[in-house]
Amino acid sequence: MASTLCSRTFLAASHRLITPSLLPQKPLNLASFLTRRGFFSQLGSYSTAYRSARAMASAGIGARAGYSTSSSVATNEPVVSVDWLHSNLREPDLKVLDASWYMPDEQRNPIQEYQVAHIPGALFFDLDGISDRSTSLPHMLPSEEAFAAGCSALGIENKDGVVVYDAKGVFSAARVWWMFRVFGHDKVWVLDGGLPRWRASGYDVESSASGDAILKASAASEAIEKIYQGHSVSPITFQTKFQPHLVWTLDQVKNNMEDQTYQHVDARSKARFDGTAPEPRKGIRSGHIPGSKCVPYPQLFDSASQTLLPAEDLKKRFEQEEISLDKPIMASCGTGVTACILAMGLHRVGKTDVPVYDGSWTEWATQPDLPMEGEDSSS
Structure with missing residues (x-):
């Protein structure tokens, strides 16, 4: 019954939030999407409804396995299952990143799709935004200082385990997995099968549930830009060790x-x-x-x-x-x-x-x- 109530409340909240006037009809970048009138005003009611529904349904989720990124998942294994993530989703030292990105000819907007459906609590990792601003080549690896600033703006710390996924299955998420490893963070995994497998397994998704996540994504891109303009950024909560x-x-x-x-x-x-x-x-x-x-x-x-x-x-x-x-x-x-x-x-x-x-x-x-x-x- 709790599960049914959660689903009904979730769907009702989703329909209140996703309206034709709110969703962009053409691809938008992150900054322009944030400035749309009415976006943040509708987030509050959805977030409250979603949290209440999750709380009422929590008894039906089942006991979660003990979480420890140093023991429950080996760093020599590059992926975790959707079942594992579902069991550990609300652990405080686990960060989930939606790193969806598409080829130029696909005409898809990952930011817009994140707004429509993402794993609960996931942050948006902008592959083009957290990149080297000194080259014309697309989404090249940023400097150590820039990556540290971007991750810090997202609220990621070195103690965190990081799970990365994308909306195609496994595609751009692997790039972000590699980026974290390049900068010395081994507690990172790709969600095996990505968002499609998560949804096929019957697990919940959020629709524009967190204005905070969008603000963090924008702040990360701005922090990268400041670094390449020669400015300092603080606070820095994520330390890099280049490999x-x-x-x-x-x-x-x-x-x-x-x-x-x-x-x-x-x-x-x-x-x-x-x-x-x-x-x-x-x-x-x-x-x-x-x-x-x-x-x-x-x-x-x-x-x-x-x-x-x-x-x-x-x-x-x-x-x-x-x-x-x-x-x-x-x-x-x-x-x-x-x-x-x-x-x-x-x-x-x-x-x-x-x-x-x-x-x-x-x-x-x-x-x-x-x-x-x-x-x-x-x-």
């Missing part, structure tokens, strides 16, 4: 072409890799970096559940492409997003030190003097 072996530059990839110390694996589709399909960004040549091999990232997931394959199946998948797990491996893709899925899969099989080429194909292909293979290699 340079997990991120590669263009020069490192060029050097590896000569000495071939690392096997180079590309996460893009076979058609993009071969140069028979255009890149999603205009003006980018098609093809691949010489010496690299293609393992399209969707092949690392179970086709039915869209969860990460077991370790033995992952090993077989890489071995099919003649990639030796006994030798060093580095990963790339289009702009450093899906390469992190390869790094995540390799992490599961014990290779926890796989670097990602941050600029990836978008950086490489825009350098006219660099070699390439594929359909456009003669142009």
